Amino acid sequence: MTQAAPQATRSFHKLRVGETRLEIGGSAKTIVFDLPGALCETFRWRPGQHLTLRFNLSGEELRRSYSISSSPFSDDRRLSMRITVKRVEGGRISNHINDNLKAGDKVEVMPPFGGFCLDPGAMRRRTHYFFGAGSGITPLFAMIQSVLSDEPHSVVHLVDGNRNAATILFKDELDRLCDAYPGRLSVSHLLSSPSLWSGFRPWRKGKIDAAAIEAVFAEYPPYAQDVQYYICGPGDMNRFVRTALTSLDVPVSRIHMESYGGAVAQDDTIKGMAATARVTLGDSTQSIEVAEGQTLLEAARAAGLTPPFSCQSGVCGACRARLVKGSAEMRARMALEDTEISKGVVLTCQSLATSSELEVVYE
Amino acid sequence: MTVARMMHVLPVEAYTSQEWFDREQAQIFSKLWRFAGFSEDISEPGQYLSVQAGLNNIFIVMGRDRRLRAFHNICRHRGTQLLRAVGKTQKAITCPYHDWTYDLEGRLVSVPEEAEEFTGLNKNCLGLKPASVDLWRGMLFVHPEPDPGSIMEWFGKVEPHLGPHKVEELVEYPQAATSHDIKANWKIVVENYIDVYHLSHLHSGTLAMYDHARAKYGFVGPHYAFWEPLAEFYARDVEKNAPMPLVLPKDQLGASVPMLFPGLGLGESETSWSTFHVIPLAPDLTRVETRTRVKNASDWEFSTQEWRSGAFWGKHISGKYAVEELGEAEDPMTSGDFMAEDVYACEQQQKSLKSPYFEVGASAEQGESPVRQHQQIVLDFLEGRR
Ligand code: FES
Numbered sequence A: 001m002t003q004a005a006p007q008a009t010r011s012f013h014k015l016r017v018g019e020t021r022l023e024i025g026g027s028a029k030t031i032v033f034d035l036p037g038a039l040c041e042t043f044r045w046r047p048g049q050h051l052t053l054r055f056n057l058s059g060e061e062l063r064r065s066y067s068i069s070s071s072p073f074s075d076d077r078r079l080s081m082r083i084t085v086k087r088v089e090g091g092r093i094s095n096h097i098n099d100n101l102k103a104g105d106k107v108e109v110m111p112p113f114g115g116f117c118l119d120p121g122a123m124r125r126r127t128h129y130f131f132g133a134g135s136g137i138t139p140l141f142a143m144i145q146s147v148l149s150d151e152p153h154s155v156v157h158l159v160d161g162n163r164n165a166a167t168i169l170f171k172d173e174l175d176r177l178c179d180a181y182p183g184r185l186s187v188s189h190l191l192s193s194p195s196l197w198s199g200f201r202p203w204r205k206g207k208i209d210a211a212a213i214e215a216v217f218a219e220y221p222p223y224a225q226d227v228q229y230y231i232c233g234p235g236d237m238n239r240f241v242r243t244a245l246t247s248l249d250v251p252v253s254r255i256h257m258e259s260y261g262g263a264v265a266q267d268d269t270i271k272g273m274a275a276t277a278r279v280t281l282g283d284s285t286q287s288i289e290v291a292e293g294q295t296l297l298e299a300a301r302a303a304g305l306t307p308p309f310s311c312q313s314g315v316c317g318a319c320r321a322r323l324v325k326g327s328a329e330m331r332a333r334m335a336l337e338d339t340e341i342s343k344g345v346v347l348t349c350q351s352l353a354t355s356s357e358l359e360v361v362y363e
Numbered sequence B: 001m002t003v004a005r006m007m008h009v010l011p012v013e014a015y016t017s018q019e020w021f022d023r024e025q026a027q028i029f030s031k032l033w034r035f036a037g038f039s040e041d042i043s044e045p046g047q048y049l050s051v052q053a054g055l056n057n058i059f060i061v062m063g064r065d066r067r068l069r070a071f072h073n074i075c076r077h078r079g080t081q082l083l084r085a086v087g088k089t090q091k092a093i094t095c096p097y098h099d100w101t102y103d104l105e106g107r108l109v110s111v112p113e114e115a116e117e118f119t120g121l122n123k124n125c126l127g128l129k130p131a132s133v134d135l136w137r138g139m140l141f142v143h144p145e146p147d148p149g150s151i152m153e154w155f156g157k158v159e160p161h162l163g164p165h166k167v168e169e170l171v172e173y174p175q176a177a178t179s180h181d182i183k184a185n186w187k188i189v190v191e192n193y194i195d196v197y198h199l200s201h202l203h204s205g206t207l208a209m210y211d212h213a214r215a216k217y218g219f220v221g222p223h224y225a226f227w228e229p230l231a232e233f234y235a236r237d238v239e240k241n242a243p244m245p246l247v248l249p250k251d252q253l254g255a256s257v258p259m260l261f262p263g264l265g266l267g268e269s270e271t272s273w274s275t276f277h278v279i280p281l282a283p284d285l286t287r288v289e290t291r292t293r294v295k296n297a298s299d300w301e302f303s304t305q306e307w308r309s310g311a312f313w314g315k316h317i318s319g320k321y322a323v324e325e326l327g328e329a330e331d332p333m334t335s336g337d338f339m340a341e342d343v344y345a346c347e348q349q350q351k352s353l354k355s356p357y358f359e360v361g362a363s364a365e366q367g368e369s370p371v372r373q374h375q376q377i378v379l380d381f382l383e384g385r386r
């Protein structure tokens, strides 16, 4: 596999919407992109990665990241890259997508990235537990599909939390996968406020808590003993599920998670200091001033540079760069693994200078 | 100089000398995936079992997440074995000698009189040494390394050549478990298991319900696969005449009898599924433990089937020799039990190996080719070619 040049992978490309589909009674919309053959390599994704979309709404530039909700291992990758966007109350982009986006429209899309991934292996034999809630199912769905098709010796257990039966994303697709892969996929639906009139009987009522997880393990104990756990849900869910898992002896090294929407734990006590930073972006290097309390990303953009970024909340990892000199502290670091941090990788959208001279390389 | 006397590929001393035995222990039995029991042997958090796998003693324990962990059963203080056989622990494992205590992740969590006796002790470096465990076809396997790669890299290629049994759906029939200490080298036992030539001779009275002439067999990597169909006279009315409820659909009847390297035979038949675990104890002593799974059916279904098929088996199972011929009632050769026949043959063969007059004759081109191939595989492992 050839790695596309960094410029191509971190800049926006205009993609045509091939097809759109309403989900869960119109509260979400699936967008399938038409990938031109020339961009297939640039847009090659790993299960779990996301796309950043850029819109210009009434003169304002807005960016959002959405997980790709399909497997990259389908027969025709040019027709399979899709995202599923749930309406968020007051969410400008999510509502714009749901209200207006249609087949034939062009959207600016940054190629896939993100470290919350599952790479299937033909000879690997694992038990994968997935804990998702709401639209957190989107990256998990891509992972699940990929394991079923491309990791044939492995087994998948999904625990999916939703408010009621009408809000379960991909419910029919999951049912179809269960039929297509008997004995390899179990799906346990939890509903926090199931509707009395719905004929659907969930596996359990309530949220994904320690009791629910213990019940899942008892009902579906791991068969293959290389066991991995993936969590993706809104707000505090990741932290709760992770705590519940570790309280049941699950080692953290086996837990993978991505925060999805909602608040991210932030350390606002970090103040930073004024500094000079040499920033390398592509082929050019430039010195810029960083004000006290200003992030490296803000400073770079204020100086007229166009570094990559997306969520600006430390979740997506688009703004990552390597600090080769000086020191900085991050308010949030969700998108980075500890090993990356130890190698000097920082999220520039979260980094405040803590030494007066810095050198930053976007790579 | 004397020319080494050969058992075809291996020298005779490979079957008699302590030195060969030690090399095999170190280079084969201590380095590969080893059978450790049935999946249901550990079914609750806290349950553990320990198993000798070559030179290694490894224990398996289930955490509250129901994942199995495996560690070398060696206290990091002065090496005492921590756990015996099987049992149940809570959240910690304490060494009987000086009470060093480990959690279920193998971390050393407490050392008595640590402050007084062990200044500056770094407990982080004294966790239990991790090993690996996995489940495959309803069986537990252990490997001495923490990261040996997927068990499918070891068994994946032979799996399609095994029986179509849904092993996880069968249940153990504990009364059928056996343990035999056979006075023969482990390779003699394995060679007997994979010797196709002997089936219609040694077992003429006990295994005639299979059609040996139509057997298909061969090695897939280091593992031996073998399949043969039912004999016509048995297949014709198998629903009535099977001694136990059938575990395979009618169009897939037959027996798969693979020998997974090193020394794990399976007997996957139309009515049962069993393991034949070969454990070398000494150059001339081998333990074989068997365990059997059968259909998950009621006692009533089993007794009906036994009753229905009784007359048929009365006619078709017999000793190799008649009691009248041998004059002894308690003889393996009149027993009508193929396991007893095999044990007898192995021990009789081993007895000759030390005789200065011992010499092997010709080896059957097809029916004994697995025997020669197995010897070659053993040699390849000892000489580092595998
Ligand atoms: S822009 Fe998403 S982590 Fe910085």
Ligand code: FES
Pocket (backbone or CB within 6 Å): B075, B076, B077, B078, B079, B080, B095, B096, B097, B098, B099, B100
């Ligand atoms: S040998 Fe185990 S505590 Fe001393």
Ligand SMILES: [Fe+2]
Pocket (backbone or CB within 6 Å): B192, B193, B198, B202, B203, B338, B342
């Ligand atoms: Fe035999």
